[in-house]
Structure formats: structure tokens, C-alpha cells
Amino acid sequence: MSIHALVTDKTDAGYVTEMNEVAEADLGEGDVTVSVEWSTVNYKDGLALAGKRIMASTPMIGGIDLAGTVESSDSINFEPGDKVLVNGYGLSQTHNGGYATKARIPAEWLIKIPETFSARDTMAIGTAGYTAMLCVLALEHGGLTPASGDILVTGANGGVGSIAISILSGLGYRVIASTGRAEEEAYLKSLGASEIIDRNTLSEPGKPIGSEKWVGAVDSVGSHTLANVLAQTKYRGVVAACGLAQGLDLPASVAPFILRNVTLSGIDSVNAPRDVRIEAWNRLASDLDPAKLEATISEIALADVPETAKAILEGKVRGRTLVKVAG
Numbered sequence: 001m002s003i004h005a006l007v008t009d010k011t012d013a014g015y016v017t018e019m020n021e022v023a024e025a026d027l028g029e030g031d032v033t034v035s036v037e038w039s040t041v042n043y044k045d046g047l048a049l050a051g052k053r054i055m056a057s058t059p060m061i062g063g064i065d066l067a068g069t070v071e072s073s074d075s076i077n078f079e080p081g082d083k084v085l086v087n088g089y090g091l092s093q094t095h096n097g098g099y100a101t102k103a104r105i106p107a108e109w110l111i112k113i114p115e116t117f118s119a120r121d122t123m124a125i126g127t128a129g130y131t132a133m134l135c136v137l138a139l140e141h142g143g144l145t146p147a148s149g150d151i152l153v154t155g156a157n158g159g160v161g162s163i164a165i166s167i168l169s170g171l172g173y174r175v176i177a178s179t180g181r182a183e184e185e186a187y188l189k190s191l192g193a194s195e196i197i198d199r200n201t202l203s204e205p206g207k208p209i210g211s212e213k214w215v216g217a218v219d220s221v222g223s224h225t226l227a228n229v230l231a232q233t234k235y236r237g238v239v240a241a242c243g244l245a246q247g248l249d250l251p252a253s254v255a256p257f258i259l260r261n262v263t264l265s266g267i268d269s270v271n272a273p274r275d276v277r278i279e280a281w282n283r284l285a286s287d288l289d290p291a292k293l294e295a296t297i298s299e300i301a302l303a304d305v306p307e308t309a310k311a312i313l314e315g316k317v318r319g320r321t322l323v324k325v326a327g
């Protein structure tokens with residue numbers, strides 16, 4: 001059976017992504033063949049399809065996440081019929097990703113889907129949601145509990161932000177959501193945000209240290225926003241930094257660290273060790289309310305991915321976008 005794929009190629013007119021037929025021999029190295037059912041669109045997928053330093057070579061099948069069923073396996077750890085997922089690793093960077101009806105994957109990249117989830121659920125969560133969970137684990141590792149105080153979530157309407165709000169509120173934290181889209185207040189409150197603030201209050205150059213407003217933060221924005229978040233974090237607070245929606249820079253001072261004992265915790269989902277991934281997925285299974293997850297989802301077809309990938313870079317996508325690959 002032919003493999004339908006969304007292939008990105010570099011042309012004289014720039015990066016172009018189109019539906020194509022691909023031969024199984026061209027899927028790449030790996031010991032497990034997966035029949036892909038669902039994928040998703042993350043901010044990084046937007047960067048990849050726009051040719052912004054993600055794909056190491058072209059042509060490449062994009063999609064940093066995939067979920068489906070094992071079709072054949074040369075690994076003793078997987079057998080046909082197993083429900084599996086991949087987040088990150090080399091997908092869409094050095095290896096063909098999830099925007100195809102079939103994928104050939106190194107076994108060490110695969111995780112069996114927790115029983116509470118369907119393949120669709122795991123892609124509704126995707127790298128963005130799994131990263132949100134890694135951020136929550138970092139806050140807990142830093143000693144925070146719901147009794148410690150309020151948690152700020154920046155980029156609130158985005159994939160990481162929406163899922164972070166849902167998890168944190170479910171755990172009993174009071175959540176402050178920072179957004180540029182005040183019109184989405186009802187949506188953010190339905191996910192569990194108690195207070196909404198305008199992201200412009202954080203996005204301009206600020207003072208090295210300010211009044212103490214939150215004890216922890218999940219930041220997917222970076223740049224001046226992260227600097228201001230740190231400057232307004234309470235004594236012994238923890239900030240989990242995972243993103244760069246405003247910028248890659250961090251124009252901050254050491255004041256929050258040496259005067260307030262603030263911890264800045266870096267989050268990388270792509271190469272996170274296997275035990276950390278499994279812990280994050282198990283915690284998602286227990287801590288993320290399925291109804292809130294469903295409220296964050298828009299579902300699209302594979303052929304619609306290029307349009308959504310463009311929109312996510314423009315900050316126009318709300319919540320999570322699920323891609324129905326097959327079935």
C-alpha cells in the first residue's frame with residue numbers, strides 16, 4: 001500500500017510542503033515500522049515547515065510527534081499491535097516524522113501508550129502537553145506545592161500554556177494566565193485560570209528586581225518576558241523555562257537568583273531521558289482532566305498542516321491542533 005506523506009523540500013522559491021507518495025525504502029533507519037494514526041502541530045513544526053533551522057536536510061517528512069500501531073518490529077521490546085508514540089528525538093530534524101501514514105522508527109525512541117490514553121489523546125497532548133508536564137515536574141522538584149502560592153503561565157493560549165493551566169489547576173494550584181488575547185478569557189478560565197494578565201505588562205525591558213507576585217512560573221515565551229517573570233518571582237520560587245515565542249534572548253540580571261534564591265529550571269523535551277518521559281506520561285494519565293484536554297483541541301487533516309503551521313508562528317492558534325493522519 002502506498003504511503004501518503006506531507007513532504008517538505010527546499011526549492012528556489014523557499015521551503016515548500018506538499019502531499020506526496022513515498023516508498024517504504026525511503027522512510028529511513030529504524031527497527032520498528034509504525035502505522036501512524038495521529039500527529040499534531042507544535043510551534044516547532046511551524047518552524048520546521050518554514051525552513052527555520054529545524055530540518056537538517058530535505059526532502060523531509062515533518063511532524064515532531066506521532067502515535068499509532070506497530071506494524072512490524074525487529075525489536076524484542078515491541079510487537080505488532082502495540083500502541084506507541086514518539087515525541088521529539090530526531091523526528092523532523094534528522095529523521096522522517098509523523099506527517100505520513102507510515103514511519104520507520106528506532107525502538108529506543110518509542111514509548112508504549114499508557115492504558116488510560118488512546119493514540120488520539122496522546123497527540124492531543126503532543127510535545128507541547130508533555131513539555132507542560134515536564135515544567136510542572138520541575139516546579140515540584142524545586143519544592144513547590146499548591147500551598148506555596150500562585151503559579152504564572154505565560155503564552156497561556158498556546159499548546160504548552162493551555163495544558164500547563166489545565167494540569168496545574170487540576171492539582172490545586174491557583175493559576176495566573178498571561179496572554180495577548182484578552183478575548184480568550186472565558187476559555188482560559190474554563191481550563192482553570194483564576195486570573196488573567198495582559199502579556200504586555202511583561203514583554204518590555206523591566207527592572208532587575210520587582211515586587212513579588214508569584215511563587216512559580218511556566219514560561220514558553222523567553223526574552224524580556226522571562227526576565228520580568230524572574231524579577232517578580234517570590235523568595236525561593238521556581239521558574240520553568242521551555243520556550244522562545246517572544247525571543248531566544250534572556251536580557252536578565254542575577255538579582256532574582258542572589259537576592260531571592262529563585263531557581264531557573266531549563267526544560268528540554270527533545271532529548272529527555274526515557275525514565276523522565278515515562279514519568280511525565282504517567283503523570284499526564286493521572287493529572288490531566290480529559291474534559292479540559294478535549295476543550296483545547298482543534299482537529300485537522302494532514303493536507304491542512306501547512307496552513308496551521310504558518311498560523312502557529314503568527315500566534316493565531318489556540319490550544320492544541322490534532323492531525324488525523326489515517327483511519
Ligand code: NDP
Nearest residue numbers: 043155156157158159160179180243244245246268269315
Ligand atoms: P504556541 O504557538 O501554541 O504557543 C505560544 C504562545 O505564546 C502563543 O499562543 C501566544 O499566547 C504566546 N506568544 C506568541 N508570540 C508571542 C510574543 N511575541 N510575545 C509574547 N507571547 C507570545 O506554541 P507551543 O505551545 O507549541 O510552544 C510554545 C513555546 O515552547 C515555543 O517557543 C516552542 O518552541 C517551545 N517549546 C519548547 C519545548 C522544549 O522542549 N523546550 C517543547 C515544546 C515547545 P497568547 O496568545 O496567550 O499570548
